[in-house]
Amino acid sequence: MAGLKSWTQERLGWDELAHLVQKKEVPIHRWTIFYYLGGMALFLFTVQVATGILLLLYYRPSSAEAFESVQYMMADVPFGWLIRSIHSWGANLFVGVVFLHMISVFFLKAYRPPREATWITGAVLLFLAMGFGFSGYLLPWNTLAYFATKVGTDVPAQIPGIGHLLSRILRGGSDVTGATLSRFYGIHVAILPAITTVFLGVHLVLVQRHGMSVPPGIERQGKPRTMRFVPDFLLRDMVGWLVAVALLAALAAFLPWELGVKADPFAPAPAGIRPEWYFLWMFQGLKYLPAKIAGIPGETLGVFFLGGLALVLAILPLLDRKRSRLWNAAAVVVLIGAALLTVLSLLPRKSMP
Amino acid sequence: MDAGVASGLLHLAATDSAVPSRLLSPDAASKRPSAPGGCGGAGPSAASPLLPDALWHRLRRVSLHPTPRRSQRHITPFFLGLLALAAAAWAAPQAPSPAGKPAQPAAIGCVDCHLALDDARITPPAKLFADDIHARAGFTCAFCHGGDASAQDQEVAHDKKKGFIGKPAPRDIPALCGKCHSDAATMKQFNPSLRVDQVSEYRTSGHGKMLAKGDTRVAQCASCHGAHGIQHVKDSRSPVSPRRVAETCNGCHGNASLMADYKLPADVYAKWKKSVHYQVRVEKGDLSAPTCNSCHGNHGAAPPEVGSVANVCGTCHTVFADKFRLSPHWEPFKEMNLPGCVTCHENHEIVRPTEAFLAEGDQGKCSSCHEASSAGGKAAAAMHTDLVALSGEIRAARVKVERAAEAGMEVSRIQFELSKADDALTTARTDIHRFQAAAVHATASGGLAVAREASKAADKALAERDYRRKGLFVSLAVILAAIVALTLKIRDLKTGQPPPPVN
Numbered sequence: 001m002a003g004l005k006s007w008t009q010e011r012l013g014w015d016e017l018a019h020l021v022q023k024k025e026v027p028i029h030r031w032t033i034f035y036y037l038g039g040m041a042l043f044l045f046t047v048q049v050a051t052g053i054l055l056l057l058y059y060r061p062s063s064a065e066a067f068e069s070v071q072y073m074m075a076d077v078p079f080g081w082l083i084r085s086i087h088s089w090g091a092n093l094f095v096g097v098v099f100l101h102m103i104s105v106f107f108l109k110a111y112r113p114p115r116e117a118t119w120i121t122g123a124v125l126l127f128l129a130m131g132f133g134f135s136g137y138l139l140p141w142n143t144l145a146y147f148a149t150k151v152g153t154d155v156p157a158q159i160p161g162i163g164h165l166l167s168r169i170l171r172g173g174s175d176v177t178g179a180t181l182s183r184f185y186g187i188h189v190a191i192l193p194a195i196t197t198v199f200l201g202v203h204l205v206l207v208q209r210h211g212m213s214v215p216p217g218i219e220r221q222g223k224p225r226t227m228r229f230v231p232d233f234l235l236r237d238m239v240g241w242l243v244a245v246a247l248l249a250a251l252a253a254f255l256p257w258e259l260g261v262k263a264d265p266f267a268p269a270p271a272g273i274r275p276e277w278y279f280l281w282m283f284q285g286l287k288y289l290p291a292k293i294a295g296i297p298g299e300t301l302g303v304f305f306l307g308g309l310a311l312v313l314a315i316l317p318l319l320d321r322k323r324s325r326l327w328n329a330a331a332v333v334v335l336i337g338a339a340l341l342t343v344l345s346l347l348p349r350k351s352m353p
Numbered sequence: 354m355d356a357g358v359a360s361g362l363l364h365l366a367a368t369d370s371a372v373p374s375r376l377l378s379p380d381a382a383s384k385r386p387s388a389p390g391g392c393g394g395a396g397p398s399a400a401s402p403l404l405p406d407a408l409w410h411r412l413r414r415v416s417l418h419p420t421p422r423r424s425q426r427h428i429t430p431f432f433l434g435l436l437a438l439a440a441a442a443w444a445a446p447q448a449p450s451p452a453g454k455p456a457q458p459a460a461i462g463c464v465d466c467h468l469a470l471d472d473a474r475i476t477p478p479a480k481l482f483a484d485d486i487h488a489r490a491g492f493t494c495a496f497c498h499g500g501d502a503s504a505q506d507q508e509v510a511h512d513k514k515k516g517f518i519g520k521p522a523p524r525d526i527p528a529l530c531g532k533c534h535s536d537a538a539t540m541k542q543f544n545p546s547l548r549v550d551q552v553s554e555y556r557t558s559g560h561g562k563m564l565a566k567g568d569t570r571v572a573q574c575a576s577c578h579g580a581h582g583i584q585h586v587k588d589s590r591s592p593v594s595p596r597r598v599a600e601t602c603n604g605c606h607g608n609a610s611l612m613a614d615y616k617l618p619a620d621v622y623a624k625w626k627k628s629v630h631y632q633v634r635v636e637k638g639d640l641s642a643p644t645c646n647s648c649h650g651n652h653g654a655a656p657p658e659v660g661s662v663a664n665v666c667g668t669c670h671t672v673f674a675d676k677f678r679l680s681p682h683w684e685p686f687k688e689m690n691l692p693g694c695v696t697c698h699e700n701h702e703i704v705r706p707t708e709a710f711l712a713e714g715d716q717g718k719c720s721s722c723h724e725a726s727s728a729g730g731k732a733a734a735a736m737h738t739d740l741v742a743l744s745g746e747i748r749a750a751r752v753k754v755e756r757a758a759e760a761g762m763e764v765s766r767i768q769f770e771l772s773k774a775d776d777a778l779t780t781a782r783t784d785i786h787r788f789q790a791a792a793v794h795a796t797a798s799g800g801l802a803v804a805r806e807a808s809k810a811a812d813k814a815l816a817e818r819d820y821r822r823k824g825l826f827v828s829l830a831v832i833l834a835a836i837v838a839l840t841l842k843i844r845d846l847k848t849g850q851p852p853p854p855v856n
Contacts, residue, residue, distance in 0.1 A: 246832045
């Protein structure tokens with residue numbers, strides 16, 4: 001045993017890693033609870049990877065077979081229903097936790113120097129998470145997903161000049177077809193995971209490099225107490241993960257993710273088409289825009305606004321150098337606006353006269 | 354004038370006559386009105402004075418200038434002028450007329466006089482005609498009423514020597530309408546797909562026969578279609594449009610005192626409103642379900658003869674009719690002069706049939722002729738038993754499948770299988786019309802086996818749901834135990850104290 005330890009030590013350098021882990025500390029203060037969100041997001045991402053790999057064993061990415069293969073998983077594959085439901089529910093929890101993580105990091109001002117790159121990689125990971133959600137939504141090839149993807153892939157077409165080309169590239173043609181499904185499958189299981197691996201790796205290395213940020217208000221009161229990452233923080237993290245597993249299992253057993261009806265490209269669009277909840281505010285906002293604003297198509301302006309918002313979010317640490325309170329106010333306005341638009345899009349629609 | 358009028362004008366200029374010369378009285382055709390307006394002048398579309406003007410010229414050309422050489426001399430510059438006007442109208446911005454009403458022509462004509470007189474008898478028709486399908490096609494008052502439409506003097510306009518007939522007598526109306534509507538050559542210029550045998554059909558109808566005998570209270574063309582505000586039958590404003598035709602028929606057929614004179618019931622509409630046909634047509638909005646004219650015909654309206662009832666019902670219920678013709682009832686019903694389908698299903702108050710039709714009791718139909726102990730009574734009872742068993746099994750299976758679906762179980766394949774049992778039930782119900790219990794039994798048995806399989810599959814799905822929930826509770830217990838263990842461990846840790854020194 002000692003020989004094996006020394007053999008691996010020589011080749012892998014475990015002791016240095018163990019030393020790093022033992023050295024890692026987490027500050028204790030009234031906002032410590034928000035430190036758990038990063039670990040929770042990472043745990044849920046791991047669940048997504050694991051369940052996603054299992055789904056890959058049965059899923060067939062073609063318009064002729066996708067729906068039937070998911071149906072087969074739900075009805076015949078042992079625990080297929082559990083894996084698929086956990087993957088679907090887990091995706092929503094994951095995006096929700098990532099949002100909360102980012103909001104908490106923003107208000108705790110954890111993006112202050114020297115953690116700008118951590119924030120930027122985190123913002124990219126948020127966009128990647130949304131990309132996972134958007135591409136995965138179509139994969140069961142059911143009616144709601146099909147028409148929601150039609151609407152979603154129309155959005156880039158609003159960009160002047162290259163918009164239509166972008167939309168065509170995204171769809172693999174002029175309309176949402178089996179080619180789009182193959183493309184989204186490739187994006188969902190290969191392209192996005194590859195990019196995510198890089199950004200997640202950098203993000204985690206940077207978190208280890210800089211350690212946990214202490215909020216400015218706490219910092220002013222002096223250096224806070226700390227706890228060891230291992231085992232103190234990790235065990236607490238694990239309690240949260242177990243709660244997440246219990247929640248996912250309960251959702252899968254009592255509210256299995258619905259499969260719906262197979263997509264029929266020739267059928268009229270059904271009522272109540274809507275994207276995943278985290279896109280609803282954009283979807284609703286674009287609907288409210290007038291056809292023309294100062295001679296420019298409203299939707300084009302809307303797409304530019306959203307693109308601008310994403311850019312501002314990504315490079316926020318570079319813009320908020322003086323830690324102005326205006327950024328907090330702007331963030332509150334955006335969050336309230338997005339929440340309001342989400343609620344409005346969920347309200348029952350008035351029937352047409 | 355709008356762009357549509359301008360393009361219509363160009364179309365008129367480019368094509369040959371739309372209204373044949375034989376429809377014009379010589380007087381109407383020979384006189385150019387002094388100014389646009391009225392029947393022979395501005396014509397039907399007061400909002401587009403150029404359209405009837407062009408029409409007038411074209412009609413005039415057809416009737417007065419038979420030789421192309423002579424007409425060309427006048428027409429070429431005229432049409433060039435029209436084209437210029439059309440182009441100007443296309444390009445000019447549209448100016449709304451006062452109060453949003455169509456611009457009225459200034460000149461005197463039938464419509465101008467009749468509107469100006471403000472008489473309750475003669476003004477409303479002039480108002481209604483502005484939006485009449487015939488007016489839109491370019492026809493004017495004089496086409497039906499005769500007279501000199503261009504005259505400004507009433508005596509001249511209403512001169513009987515000029516063909517004025519005033520208000521046509523009801524008895525003459527079918528022939529008057531038939532003047533165009535029975536003429537294929539005329540009708541194909543306006544609506545090539547429209548039939549031209551309406552008047553012939555009408556003469557075979559109860560209405561037509563009685564009108565021919567001089568009874569003017571019966572329905573003729575104008576009674577149903579209206580006289581001056583006539584719309585296409587598919588236009589919802591038409592009294593005979595699909596959604597309104599039953600109410601229109603009921604206008605007379607619901608009049609008890611009028612129907613009493615003809616010894617006809619006045620409750621047919623009320624009965625139809627209780628029927629499954631009404632439910633489907635009006636409440637569900639499926640216009641393929643029958644209304645009055647679907648079974649009685651429209652222009653040849655008459656009750657189906659006793660022998661033809663099965664044929665009439667069979668136009669929609671084909672399978673039922675085919676099986677009924679093969680049944681042992683077919684010949685005896687004919688011999689007994691029984692009206693086929695109506696014998697069991699009624700004529701207007703056709704309610705949704707149930708299995709109870711086959712059983713003894715108030716709703717029983719078979720039992721009204723067959724004793725329970727007779728061969729017919731036994732066959733009815735056997736068919737009743739089969740159908741009740743099948744429909745009961747399907748209902749029970751469906752309840753289970755829905756429960757499983759509500760629990761989020763994947764049951765689409767079970768639902769598909771169950772739909773086969775539904776098909777078997779439908780087929781068995783059609784088989785009843787052959788009145789052969791063995792055929793019904795064979796079909797129902799097949800359906801019963803499918804429904805039982807679906808029921809078992811639904812039971813399995815519900816058992817799976819229970820298994821999942823039990824599994825969840827076991828898992829939750831394990832997870833809870835792990836959380837408790839972790840919590841206990843965390844309590845043992847001296848969190849917040851300085852970490853042990855690292856070498």
